[in-house]
Amino acid sequence: DTAVSQTPKYLVTQMGNDKSIKCEQNLGHDTMYWYKQDSKKFLKIMFSYNNKELIINETVPNRFSPKSPDKAHLNLHINSLELGDSAVYFCASSHPSGSGTDTQYFGPGTRLTVL
């Protein structure tokens, strides 16, 4: 009964490949997010979705394409992987900010290594 789950947990791939990371939440939240945590441990927001619609895109290269088939899922597809994409990617979900209950719950992370 994991609240926010991500698959895979580890992903090792070659430069130039295309890969996807899946995220699912069973908390009934409307808002979902993708974050990137780099080697310096800095956690930076990439995308926010609310009710399946993109709200925030933080100057992420268009090689990264999020897709939200429904409110419970937000997947991340990455084309033409580069060495600099190596990081831990966290999915999170929450009620919308301003609702008074906008605590974010994070998935366990996907450790992506690009060789």
Place this chain on the structure above:
Amino acid sequence: RKEVEQDPGPFNVPEGATVAFNCTYSNSASQSFFWYRQDCRKEPKLLMSVYSSGNEDGRFTAQLNRASQYISLLIRDSKLSDSATYLCVVNMGTGGFKTIFGAGTRLFVKA
């Protein structure tokens, strides 16, 4: 200036010590504020929300000063298990969907 700034530490304290972390944010329209905790190779988890009136949860006390755009976290009677990175988190006022994490303050509590 970074949108959310924290002292990266590390803070090395003995068990039982009191330790305080500070955080400043740049956007005065920010709506909500939190402290999260992240253990090594784990996901961030909410420690506590931060309210203008200040709030306490056991050994942890959080304060918010909107005029100075300053947030603090006080940990009393530190335990070994408090060793982690503490992240100051701000939800921006732009519809509230943009969340900014500070770089984190590393705490080591030693026996």
